[in-house]
Amino acid sequence: MEDLGPGRHRSVVKQAAEADGSERDTGCRMPSRPQHIGTGHEIGQARQAVDRLSQPAVMEGLAVGAAEGKHSYQDGTEMDDDRADLRARILRTAIVVLVVAYAWWAVARPAFSSSATLAVLTAGAAAVALGALDRRGPGRPVQATKVARWALLAGALGAWQLVAYLQQPRDDHPTLSSLTNALLDSHAARAVAFVLWLAAARELARR
């Protein structure tokens, strides 16, 4: 490389530029732009480009891209997949935005009002219905005895909650509900909790 003449320099630089273009098509990692290194920088840039292209990670990326045929859009298949992916992503984003906006609105309804009840139960029922429509298939079998401890724990939690609930004052005997009230004091926290509640309802109904 030390003995490269001016013509050979231009050839190497051109080859490096062409290699960049092929990488763009294959979706592989692009090497970073050569840095300016002062006088005689053309030789330096050409050497940097060649050195970077010869790095194992870059070469591996080029090979993988070529093997998967990502550079070929002639049959139109990959284009269709890309469009479908983009459409699905846009749809998912739109649903998330709508749900968050609805949650923000729903938790702002006056407490104990019928509009609050309607807003919460309608969304909850919709989440359950969506989950039920998208039920999972039977998973691996689980022995009921192996999850008995969870039943015991649920029973203990219920008993502890009941003991606290039956005693006064509430400050001295907080229930899960009164503790949650403190946690969900801000509008944003309530909206987030509402979205999580909806997601859990859908997930429950899928099982």
Next chain:
Amino acid sequence: MTRLITLLGYVMLAASAVGLEIAARRRGSGSFSDAVTIVMGRSPARLILLATWLWLGWHLFARVDWR
């Protein structure tokens, strides 16, 4: 003092739940997810759990005066 005891009870129950989950994952079965799947596989329990979940949301988001 009684508040502290009540809160300690909740913390111990939460720690037990975390311990159970970790142990179940190491064993490879008996996780919280497995327990929920078993309950949801039985129609009456499924209905009760879903109704309870809806009630919880109604209680938290419609029956509490935040202002």
